[in-house]
Amino acid sequence: MTETLDVSPYVKPEADGTHGMDVAVEGITCGACIARIEHAMKNLPGVTEARVNYTNRRLHVAWSDALDEPARIFDALRSSGYRGHPFVPLRAEEEEAAETRRLTRCLAVAGFAAMNVMLLSVSVWSGNVTDITPETRDFFHWASALIALPAAAYAGQPFFTSAWAALRAGTLNMNVPISLGVILALGMSVVETANHAEHAYFDSALMLLFFLLVGRALEHAMRRRTRATAGNLAALRADTAHRFVDGELVNVLAGSLRAGDRILVKPGERVPADGEVINGTSEIDESLITGETARRAIKAGAKVYAGSLNFTGTLTMRVTAGGGNSLLDEIEKLLDKAASAKSRTRRLADEAARIYSPVVHLTAALTFLGWWLFGASAHDSILIAIAVLIITCPCALALAIPAVQVVASGALFRRGIILNAGDAIERLAEADTIVFDKTGTLTLPEPRVVNDTDIDAGVMQAASRLAQSSRHPLAMALAKEATSTTPFDGAVEEPGQGVHAIVDGVEMRLGSAGFCQVSSGTNGEGVSQIYFRHGDRTAAFAIAQSLRPDAIETVQALCDLGFDLHILSGDRREAVAPVAEALGIPQWMGGVDPAEKIAFIDALKQRGRRVLMVGDGLNDAPSLAAAHVSLSPISAADVTQAHADAVFLGERLVAVLDAITISRRARHLMVQNLWLAVIYNAIAVPVAIAGLVTPLIAAAAMSGSSLLVTLNALRANAKDAGAAADKNSVHSRASGNPESVPPLSRGRTEVGSPEETSVT
Amino acid sequence: MNVIIYLLPLALGLGLLGLFAFLWSLRSGQYNDMEGAAYRVLSDDDVENGKT
Numbered sequence: 001m002t003e004t005l006d007v008s009p010y011v012k013p014e015a016d017g018t019h020g021m022d023v024a025v026e027g028i029t030c031g032a033c034i035a036r037i038e039h040a041m042k043n044l045p046g047v048t049e050a051r052v053n054y055t056n057r058r059l060h061v062a063w064s065d066a067l068d069e070p071a072r073i074f075d076a077l078r079s080s081g082y083r084g085h086p087f088v089p090l091r092a093e094e095e096e097a098a099e100t101r102r103l104t105r106c107l108a109v110a111g112f113a114a115m116n117v118m119l120l121s122v123s124v125w126s127g128n129v130t131d132i133t134p135e136t137r138d139f140f141h142w143a144s145a146l147i148a149l150p151a152a153a154y155a156g157q158p159f160f161t162s163a164w165a166a167l168r169a170g171t172l173n174m175n176v177p178i179s180l181g182v183i184l185a186l187g188m189s190v191v192e193t194a195n196h197a198e199h200a201y202f203d204s205a206l207m208l209l210f211f212l213l214v215g216r217a218l219e220h221a222m223r224r225r226t227r228a229t230a231g232n233l234a235a236l237r238a239d240t241a242h243r244f245v246d247g248e249l250v251n252v253l254a255g256s257l258r259a260g261d262r263i264l265v266k267p268g269e270r271v272p273a274d275g276e277v278i279n280g281t282s283e284i285d286e287s288l289i290t291g292e293t294a295r296r297a298i299k300a301g302a303k304v305y306a307g308s309l310n311f312t313g314t315l316t317m318r319v320t321a322g323g324g325n326s327l328l329d330e331i332e333k334l335l336d337k338a339a340s341a342k343s344r345t346r347r348l349a350d351e352a353a354r355i356y357s358p359v360v361h362l363t364a365a366l367t368f369l370g371w372w373l374f375g376a377s378a379h380d381s382i383l384i385a386i387a388v389l390i391i392t393c394p395c396a397l398a399l400a401i402p403a404v405q406v407v408a409s410g411a412l413f414r415r416g417i418i419l420n421a422g423d424a425i426e427r428l429a430e431a432d433t434i435v436f437d438k439t440g441t442l443t444l445p446e447p448r449v450v451n452d453t454d455i456d457a458g459v460m461q462a463a464s465r466l467a468q469s470s471r472h473p474l475a476m477a478l479a480k481e482a483t484s485t486t487p488f489d490g491a492v493e494e495p496g497q498g499v500h501a502i503v504d505g506v507e508m509r510l511g512s513a514g515f516c517q518v519s520s521g522t523n524g525e526g527v528s529q530i531y532f533r534h535g536d537r538t539a540a541f542a543i544a545q546s547l548r549p550d551a552i553e554t555v556q557a558l559c560d561l562g563f564d565l566h567i568l569s570g571d572r573r574e575a576v577a578p579v580a581e582a583l584g585i586p587q588w589m590g591g592v593d594p595a596e597k598i599a600f601i602d603a604l605k606q607r608g609r610r611v612l613m614v615g616d617g618l619n620d621a622p623s624l625a626a627a628h629v630s631l632s633p634i635s636a637a638d639v640t641q642a643h644a645d646a647v648f649l650g651e652r653l654v655a656v657l658d659a660i661t662i663s664r665r666a667r668h669l670m671v672q673n674l675w676l677a678v679i680y681n682a683i684a685v686p687v688a689i690a691g692l693v694t695p696l697i698a699a700a701a702m703s704g705s706s707l708l709v710t711l712n713a714l715r716a717n718a719k720d721a722g723a724a725a726d727k728n729s730v731h732s733r734a735s736g737n738p739e740s741v742p743p744l745s746r747g748r749t750e751v752g753s754p755e756e757t758s759v760t
Numbered sequence: 761m762n763v764i765i766y767l768l769p770l771a772l773g774l775g776l777l778g779l780f781a782f783l784w785s786l787r788s789g790q791y792n793d794m795e796g797a798a799y800r801v802l803s804d805d806d807v808e809n810g811k812t
Contacts, residue, residue, distance in 0.1 A: 031799025
């Protein structure tokens with residue numbers, strides 16, 4: 001590439017006068033990759049630091065002025081076999097990371113204090129039944145106070161601030177009983193210690209904080225991980241644009257384009273921003289935006305939208321993004337409306353907390369009143385009420401849901417499903433109706449070679465390697481079949497004809513039939529041909545859009561689970577019909593625009609259906625937000641991904657089935673955990689009300705219940721293994737024979753009739 | 761019993777030492793890449809040629 005990549009918006013100055021940049025890297029699969037990437041970076045002149053973060057697949061590079069051209073970082077990455085993209089962490093992600101660090105610090109302090117106070121408390125408990133002197137006991141209690149008070153003041157902040165905010169707003173949340181319990185217990189303990197009493201509650205208060213913080217930290221760890229992955233994906237998918245700077249072309253990232261910029265869009269590339277064509281004629285495919293797969297002819301003066309695919313000609317455009325009435329803005333408006341409607345659905349944890357906190361307060365208050373009215377001293381009554389408050393405090397409840405979420409999201413992650421929303425698991429589990437988009441969801445987003453079994457493996461490898469030197473959509477589809485990532489030396493592209501190179505002394509050609517001097521074969525509807533010649537070896541590759549390899553099995557399995565299935569596509573009816581027929585989904589509609597999709601989903605919701613929407617196009621984004629829960633393949637448009645509750649990687653549709661089965665098990669475990677918490681309270685609360693709870697019993701009961709729900713949550717993983725065994729039939733059948741993938745007539749990326757099958 | 765006067769602060773001091781060590785390691789970013797650390801152990805990059 002003679003053009004240079006301008007990454008300046010992503011370069012940040014480092015503390016020691018060097019420059020630094022974060023890079024999201026694709027292709028890191030094993031530990032050896034870390035060393036390979038870091039080696040490649042350190043061999044560049046001027047690079048002072050290179051560190052790969054394996055967990056979130058990111059590279060941090062710092063360099064001094066000796067590295068004149070930062071774009072060399074990406075060249076070096078590419079030549080070692082990885083694809084990288086400059087990247088700025090999202091603000092939400094940074095906030096999440098800071099919050100996780102804060103919670104971990106609180107957790108460490110609470111853990112340290114709880115352990116030490118518990119040691120002292122155990123001595124007191126055992127001393128109370130043997131021979132401890134009152135002076136020693138007081139000393140131990142004061143020592144406990146010395147540790148517990150500052151530790152609780154620090155570690156309790158996440159709860160205290162939230163509880164205070166809720167109280168000031170005149171509402172109650174789960175943090176109010178927690179804060180009240182902790183503060184009362186600590187205050188009462190100090191009073192008891194000063195009065196030389198036998199018992200103090202410092203250990204209970206700290207244990208409570210510790211277990212609650214474990215729950216919070218788990219929840220944040222999950223959200224942070226999914227945010228980081230989502231951020232990477234967005235960066236990796238960011239497209240580059242050719243921008244004119246003083247008449248010269250510079251390769252910039254699409255995200256850095258501003259209104260008024262002049263850009264060049266070559267054939268086979270996606271339009272990087274909304275704009276107006278200044279010069280050139282071409283045909284563009286707007287299926288990503290409108291769902292319409294028929295191409296639109298455009299010339300100077302035409303408006304084009306970001307995400308359209310440019311086909312035949314080179315276009316010069318002026319960027320108009322941010323016009324306020326662009327198609328993207330329209331879609332954004334629909335999205336906001338749909339998303340605000342969805343945010344009203346309550347999460348399982350909130351629901352539990354809403355019922356829980358008034359009940360806890362009421363029970364404690366009634367206990368105090370009861371004992372007091374029946375003649376106990378105010379001191380004893382308060383003590384018993386505090387015991388109730390502590391023992392009912394939602395330790396198990398606070399752990400019940402986050403623990404399951406973390407385990408289940410790990411199980412989903414291993415299946416290539418990344419959650420965007422914290423409560424996606426709960427909503428996925430409730431779905432009973434699935435609405436699929438067609439293009440890119442049921443079918444693969446890109447066309448592929450469908451007659452690969454008829455072609456000699458050697459020819460296939462040679463042709464696909466040559467295809468890597470071309471940007472034509474057909475060649476790019478063929479290039480995916482290549483196992484080698486090094487293109488042939490000296491490959492030359494003839495515009496409108498094809499690509500050729502001298503290999504082993506003989507010319508190798510790939511392109512139109514005329515270019516390769518072979519007779520053009522017959523091809524079915526929607527199937528495009530690309531031809532190959534190397535000496536006397538010739539081949540014709542048929543390229544078409546095809547169903548995802550396991551679509552039929554997955555749809556069948558979903559049917560068996562009792563789901564109501566629909567196809568809703570913006571594509572023409574004739575294009576949808578064969579897909580619906582192949583999959584056996586009787587309920588389908590074609591030619592639907594985004595507003596109609598929302599209306600359809602709303603109608604389903606009116607009938608009490610919980611709709612899972614699976615889609616990838618920009619036109620699907622509003623309906624993804626409107627549906628009860630939504631899934632997108634990773635190939636989806638950025639806006640669409642941002643509004644999906646979960647994103648799945650890879651080509652297999654079975655991810656939809658996995659997401660549902662794992663979520664259902666997880667929800668089952670969450671409910672089970674909540675019931676465990678209820679049963680624990682049913683036993684512990686009467687004992688506490690009866691005034692029989694000593695600090696020892698409170699501490700033991702609390703830890704026991706917390707451990708129980710955590711252990712139960714781990715079953716989300718074990719069950720996952722069982723689920724895999726059940727569905728093995730789907731997995732193995734799907735992976736068995738890719739040649740059985742039926743080509744579809746007519747698809748979004750129908751790359752032209754035979755005479756246009758040229759590599760430009 | 762008087763030995764407690766020494767042992768208790770000693771035990772707490774050790775505990776605090778552990779706490780500060782953890783907070784320091786958290787601040788210095790040692791928990792940023794838990795999976796990568798497991799692989800880095802196996803890498804020989806930091807070993808000079810001839811010395812093993």
